[in-house]
Amino acid sequence: MEKSIFKLPFKVFIRYFFYKNSQYWSKQKIEKFQDKQLIKLIKHASKNVPYYRQLFAEIKLNVDKFKGREDLHKIPILEKETIRKNKELFIADNAKKYGITWDSTSGSTGTPLHFVLSDAVQANKIAALLRSFNWAN
Numbered sequence: 001m002e003k004s005i006f007k008l009p010f011k012v013f014i015r016y017f018f019y020k021n022s023q024y025w026s027k028q029k030i031e032k033f034q035d036k037q038l039i040k041l042i043k044h045a046s047k048n049v050p051y052y053r054q055l056f057a058e059i060k061l062n063v064d065k066f067k068g069r070e071d072l073h074k075i076p077i078l079e080k081e082t083i084r085k086n087k088e089l090f091i092a093d094n095a096k097k098y099g100i101t102w103d104s105t106s107g108s109t110g111t112p113l114h115f116v117l118s119d120a121v122q123a124n125k126i127a128a129l130l131r132s133f134n135w136a137n
Contacts, residue, residue, distance in 0.1 A: 011123035012130070019131040035068025042066050042075075044092070051089035080113050091116055 045052035099119035
């Protein structure tokens with residue numbers, strides 16, 4: 001499947017307006033949104049990401065009963081070294097569906113960390129940056 005050069009700019013446009021509006025949300029609305037997105041992410045990871053399928057089975061995490069931020073403590077903290085040693089296990093089975101780009105940290109604390117980003121993540125980064133430029137005006 002070929003990537004359209006118009007998909008990313010369109011996603012940036014959509015996310016920019018989301019950020020412009022959501023910056024005025026109440027604390028309660030933000031927390032509800034965070035929980036909804038976290039639950040969605042955990043369910044996706046349990047179904048599509050080999051590392052998390054295995055981890056959630058080991059810790060017996062029932063993703064259908066996961067409540068969001070309230071249950072986040074049930075998931076162990078992920079160490080950079082775990083990603084370095086098993087980076088292929090962190091790529092979702094359906095990653096190509098979302099468009100992927102390899103990226104890395106600068107390695108300022110030692111060794112750079114290599115990872116993939118979806119087109120949506122790239123669009124979010126750009127949109128958040130654009131919103132921040134408006135704060136300077």
